[in-house]
Structure formats: C-alpha cells, structure tokens
Amino acid sequence: MDITNPDEFFRDFPRLKKLPRPFTIKSPVDRRYNCIAWAVGVNDQLWWPYAFWPKGCPREEIVSAFIQAFATLGYKQCSNGRRERGYEKIVLYATGDDPTHAVKQLSNGRWTSKIGKSVDIEHKIKDLEGPCYGKVAMYFRRPRQN
Amino acid sequence: MNGQKVLTTNIGTSSEESAPHLWEYSIPELPCIRNENYGLRVHYQLDSVSWQTQHTIADRQLEQTFSKLAKKWKRDTMNLSSIGKMISHPAYLRIIGFGPKAIPLILNQMEKEPDFWFWALKSITGEDPITEEILGNLKAMTKAWLDWGREHGYY
Numbered sequence: 001m002d003i004t005n006p007d008e009f010f011r012d013f014p015r016l017k018k019l020p021r022p023f024t025i026k027s028p029v030d031r032r033y034n035c036i037a038w039a040v041g042v043n044d045q046l047w048w049p050y051a052f053w054p055k056g057c058p059r060e061e062i063v064s065a066f067i068q069a070f071a072t073l074g075y076k077q078c079s080n081g082r083r084e085r086g087y088e089k090i091v092l093y094a095t096g097d098d099p100t101h102a103v104k105q106l107s108n109g110r111w112t113s114k115i116g117k118s119v120d121i122e123h124k125i126k127d128l129e130g131p132c133y134g135k136v137a138m139y140f141r142r143p144r145q146n
Numbered sequence: 147m148n149g150q151k152v153l154t155t156n157i158g159t160s161s162e163e164s165a166p167h168l169w170e171y172s173i174p175e176l177p178c179i180r181n182e183n184y185g186l187r188v189h190y191q192l193d194s195v196s197w198q199t200q201h202t203i204a205d206r207q208l209e210q211t212f213s214k215l216a217k218k219w220k221r222d223t224m225n226l227s228s229i230g231k232m233i234s235h236p237a238y239l240r241i242i243g244f245g246p247k248a249i250p251l252i253l254n255q256m257e258k259e260p261d262f263w264f265w266a267l268k269s270i271t272g273e274d275p276i277t278e279e280i281l282g283n284l285k286a287m288t289k290a291w292l293d294w295g296r297e298h299g300y301y
Contacts, residue, residue, distance in 0.1 A: 005221055012225045031260060032284045035227040045282040050229045050265070052282025061230045101227045116225040117261070132225055 004029060004118065012132035022127055026112065027120035036066075038114035039090045039102035040073055041145075063137065066092055066099045075140040081125045083109040087141040091125060095134030103128070208244065212251045215241050220261065233265045242269045253295040260288040267291055 003009045003025070010017040036047035045052050047069070049059040054072040058065040067077070070090065081091055083105065091111070093101035103113045103125070111125050129135050219237040226232050241248050249270060252263050264287055268274045275294040280286035295301035 005224060008221060009225060037282075046229075046284060047282060048227075048229045061228060098228065098230075100231075114227075116223065116227050118224050133227070 009115075009118075012130065013128055014130050015127045016123065023121045023123040025119050025121050027114075029118050031117045033114060034116070035102050035114045036069075038112070038120065039104040040070070041104075061098060063092070063094055063097050063099055066102075067138070070140050074142040076142065078139045078141040081105065081111075081136075081139050084141065086144055088144045089139060089141045091136050092138045092140070093128065093133040093135065094137035098134075099137075101128060101133040205247075208247055209251060212241060212244065212248060216251075216255055223262075229262060229265075232262050238266060242266050245270060249295065249300045253292060253301045256288055257292060257301075260284050264291060 016023050030043075032045070033043045034046050034048060034051075037043065037045050037052075040047065047053065049057075049061055049065055053059055054069050057068040057072065070092075075090060078087075078089070081089060083089075089105040091103050091105075092099055093103070101113070103111045103123075105125075106112055106122070110122050112120060112122050113128060114120050126136055215237040219232075219235050219241070222237070223232045223235055232238070241252070244251075249267065252267060255261070256263050264274075264276060273294065275290040276287050277290075280290060292301065
C-alpha cells in the first residue's frame with residue numbers, strides 16, 4: 001500500500017515527510033468511513049455533523065458539537081495523551097473552533113488515523129499537526145471497552 | 147419553396163461528397179436536428195456553424211471543465227476530514243455554479259466512484275432524497291441520488 005498523491009500528502013502533513021518515515025500505512029483507500037468514525041471504532045459509516053451524527057448533538061462544525069458527540073459514547077475530556085491503564089483515548093485536532101480530525105490511541109501507545117477519504121495510518125500523536133489539520137486541541141478518554 | 151439550399155451532414159464530415167444524399171431544402175432561420183434515428187445531424191448554412199454545433203461544442207467544453215474541476219477537487223480534498231472544507235473548495239463551488247447542466251455529469255461521476263457530491267446536488271436541485279436513516283452510509287446515499295437521477299430523467 002502506498003500514498004496516492006505523495007506531493008499533496010506531504011504538503012498537508014509535513015512532519016510525516018522525514019526519513020525514516022514516522023508512520024505506517026495500515027489500510028487501502030476507503031471512502032466509506034472517516035476519521036471520527038474510525039476514532040470511535042466504526043469502519044463503515046461517515047461520522048460528521050452533516051452525515052451520521054449522534055442524536056441530540058448539534059449538527060454544526062464546532063468543537064462543542066464534537067465534545068457532545070464523543071460524550072454520547074462515554075468519552076470525557078482529559079489532560080493528556082499518555083497511555084493509561086484501563087482507558088482508551090482519542091484526540092481531537094482543530095483549527096480554532098473548527099474541528100478538523102480525530103485520532104485514536106492503540107493499546108501499544110501509538111495512534112491510528114483515518115486520513116480523510118484516504119488510508120489508515122499509525123503515527124505519533126502530534127505528527128499530523130500542520131496546514132491541513134491544525135493542532136491537537138483536546139484529549140478524551142473512556143474506560144476501555146472490550 | 148421559401149427557403150434555401152443547405153447541406154445537412156453528420157458531425158465530423160462537412161463535404162458534399164461525403165454525404166451527397168443529405169442535400170435538401172430547409173428554412174434557414176430554423177436549423178434543426180433531423181432524422182434522429184440516424185444520429186445527430188447538423189445544418190450548415192453559408193459556412194456558418196449552426197446553433198446545434200455550437201451547443202454540442204459548449205457541452206463538450208462543459209464536460210471537460212467539469213472533469214478537470216472534479217479531478218482537482220478530489221485531489222485537493224483527499225486528506226481532508228472536514229466535510230465543510232470539502233464542499234467549500236473553489237472547484238466544488240464552481241461545479242455547483244454550472245447549475246442543472248452539472249447534474250448528469252455529477253451522477254455519472256458518482257456511479258464510477260462514490261464521493262461527497264450530495265451537497266452539490268442538493269444545492270443545484272433544491273431536493274434531497276437522503277433520509278435520516280441513511281445519513282453517513284456512502285453506498286446508500288449514492289444509490290438514493292442515482293435513483294433520483296433516473297426518476298428525473300438525468301441519468
């Protein structure tokens with residue numbers, strides 16, 4: 001598996017450009033699910049205020065709407081992305097009040113992301129910061145689900 | 147007959163020799179497509195290109211422009227997660243600006259490769275065949291719009 005358009009990919013995620021590559025591609029391109037769905041454990045649905053969205057949560061592209069959506073699944077805000085026994089964590093990226101992306105922590109402490117309409121990758125928590133996704137804005141955790 | 151001699155020919159040929167049987171009389175102010183069973187034919191009058199020919203060229207240009215814009219949109223938004231950003235991309239907005247002529251082009255594109263065209267179609271048509279139950283299901287959302295296109299004769 002490879003990145004479809006490397007120029008655009010590394011333009012969007014300059015921190016991933018260094019060698020050896022600090023990320024691993026884990027899936028083929030798949031448009032059926034997106035980053036939010038992937039972060040909450042869904043791989044056949046698009047989660048976004050304009051697509052599938054938990055009932056009662058505002059259908060607005062603002063950070064508070066995402067906090068509410070994550071809360072419906074038991075996620076509460078926490079202070080960091082360090083691995084904690086008994087918890088699973090997700091991180092929300094944003095540019096100001098515009099949510100841009102979400103990533104999920106793996107049991108090995110690394111992070112997994114669905115990149116837009118593209119592939120899943122494994123990476124370090126802040127390696128997607130840049131012009132496309134902005135910065136890590138918030139951390140969330142919930143008791144680990146089996 | 148109150149008309150003048152014009153050459154009716156298939157698109158792509160213009161010489162009398164190539165289609166001598168197509169000479170006929172016609173009212174010059176009313177160029178028309180003739181004998182549709184045998185394909186699109188165009189009246190040429192005094193070497194001027196008819197309205198139909200211009201129309202066909204315009205359609206082809208629209209298709210080419212659409213294709214370029216769609217490619218650019220797909221490429222530029224491949225890594226985006228934000229649907230809001232995807233659908234406010236300048237190429238996407240230009241396609242919406244084409245109006246109803248873009249509908250069959252979008253539907254064809256959607257059938258080949260399902261993608262986030264729903265909001266463009268909704269903006270152009272003012273309709274939305276996507277129900278709450280299928281929101282987020284790319285395959286079902288795509289099918290809903292393709293069905294809509296068939297029902298409305300666009301596809």
